[in-house]
């Protein structure tokens with residue numbers, strides 16, 4: 001079967017599954033009663049909240065407890081190539097369950113509530129949004145994308161682009177090498193594994209612009225840093241980044 005046919009088939013199978021067997025919440029197994037509630041029950045959806053604590057003004061790393069946001073030690077030592085990064089929440093509990101369902105179980109429709117969640121959590125962050133001219137999803141390697149059926153970062157970026165009224169530029173960054181998933185690597189390996197993996201194809205689309213990179217989870221930040229370096233090298237004026245959650 002060719003790739004697009006396989007994708008179409010996988011998508012239709014998922015839609016049929018959702019239409020015929022919509023009965024249980026995929027997180028807590030509660031019976032779903034309201035039509036249209038296909039994956040999560042309202043109780044689980046309600047538990048997904050923005051994380052409120054102090055954070056690093058630059059990399060967005062959450063600190064424990066309240067207090068004024070300030071720079072973390074690692075950003076004081078060396079500023080990352082992106083100007084600012086923010087996550088909506090912590091990669092744990094129901095939010096983690098939801099992201100895992102979205103990424104690995106084929107529930108592309110979860111991009112909607114997740115996109116809305118990150119938007120609602122961070123819509124007031126002027127340092128993130130001010131002057132942004134384009135949204136750029138972190139790309140997947142074409143092989144992994146065809147296996148998964150969609151790029152989760154693109155689905156999120158598309159949702160944010162609708163909510164915020166900003167253009168989506170999804171053909172600018174390309175992933176050239178299929179490296180192992182970042183979650184399976186140690187810290188040092190992560191930094192090495194992303195080097196030279198991303199390239200900018202249509203630099204005219206970002207030249208002189210402030211752009212916002214979109215990804216699902218922030219772990220060490222090595223992917224976002226590498227993408228930011230490439231975008232800056234290709235002529236972007238400033239790169240910022242947004243993720244649903246940080247691990």
Ligand SMILES: [Zn+2]
Nearest residue numbers: 025028041044
């Ligand atoms: Zn539930």
Ligand SMILES: [Zn+2]
Nearest residue numbers: 056059072075
């Ligand atoms: Zn920091």
